[in-house]
Amino acid sequence: MYQTINSESLVARTARELAELSLSLCEGDFIGAEDDLLSRLGVSRPTLRQAAKIAENDRLISVRRGIKGGFYASRPDAQDAIRTLARFLRLKGGTLGDIMAVSRLVAEEAGGLACGCTDEDMRAELAKFVERIGAADSPSELISLEAEFSRIVSEMSGNPVIELVMAIGFSFGMSEQRVGLYQSAEQRSVARDLQNRICRAILDRDVEITRVLMRRRSAAIQQWIDDTSGGTS
Known part of the structure; x- marks a missing residue:
């Protein structure tokens, strides 16, 4: 049970950190590639991806795949x-x-x-x-x-x-x-x-x-x- 609470808290905290990174940049600016952010934020890949979904739902980041893929600053409509x-x-x-x-x-x-x-x-x-x-x-x-x-x-x-x-x-x-x-x-x-x-x-x-x-x-x-x-x- 404690592991679940800690895991959820880490995801929420990572989502806030992603949001803060986005808000420190202009809309459309490149935040970083997934591997870069794993190292920068010090979290696991599953945690980063769960956090990214939260920030993406809040329209604060956009995640692009393929060439020039990675995390980009976005803004809610x-x-x-x-x-x-x-x-x-x-x-x-x-x-x-x-x-x-x-x-x-x-x-x-x-x-x-x-x-x-x-x-x-x-x-x-x-x-x-x-x-x-x-x-x-x-x-x-x-x-x-x-x-x-x-x-x-x-x-x-x-x-x-x-x-x-x-x-x-x-x-x-x-x-x-x-x-x-x-x-x-x-x-x-x-x-x-x-x-x-x-x-x-x-x-x-x-x-x-x-x-x-x-x-x-x-x-x-x-x-x-x-x-x-x-x-x-």
């Missing part, structure tokens, strides 16, 4: 992680109400922080986004626009946790729960107006107005979700 977390929430019984209770606070904070963004490329991207708001008039176009709006604002916030929470909230609502928003012309009109006003407030660096509008946006989305689900979100 953000969208894969977001979808996994959204499904985890569904399996845990999470509801849209749970998501909205958190995301409405995060969205308001994201808007406030975005006002202080000094990255001119991001501000230019937001300005170009504003120009396209008026052309979106179908539910699918509004959903795509909403996803882009959330992405830009959360990136401008400069807080990676905000980016993750907003992305998970959107994925959970649209992908996991199949929420049918923007079905009416009135909803689409309100959504476009709020997006437009929020973006312009951010570009004007008006934190107070941005926060107020973000709260209105969250309240509107919550009302539409309630209308769609019969108030059971």
Whole structure:
């Protein structure tokens, strides 16, 4: 029994060491051949291969066979992680109400922080986004626009946790729960107006107005979700 525990601990520790080696390099960089890593890490071949499977499942290394074979630094795909977390929430019984209770606070904070963004490329991207708001008039176009709006604002916030929470909230609502928003012309009109006003407030660096509008946006989305689900979100 003790041998099993020690063996499992060694595999986990080796997996962490492989992950650390990967993170010390750029994506795609060569970490080392299997024989090199056996010597470097001081473990057996079975232990290294078990550890490699763990690190590979976490998308932190890729193992290549044949010519130029060996271990290479890799990086997890953000969208894969977001979808996994959204499904985890569904399996845990999470509801849209749970998501909205958190995301409405995060969205308001994201808007406030975005006002202080000094990255001119991001501000230019937001300005170009504003120009396209008026052309979106179908539910699918509004959903795509909403996803882009959330992405830009959360990136401008400069807080990676905000980016993750907003992305998970959107994925959970649209992908996991199949929420049918923007079905009416009135909803689409309100959504476009709020997006437009929020973006312009951010570009004007008006934190107070941005926060107020973000709260209105969250309240509107919550009302539409309630209308769609019969108030059971």
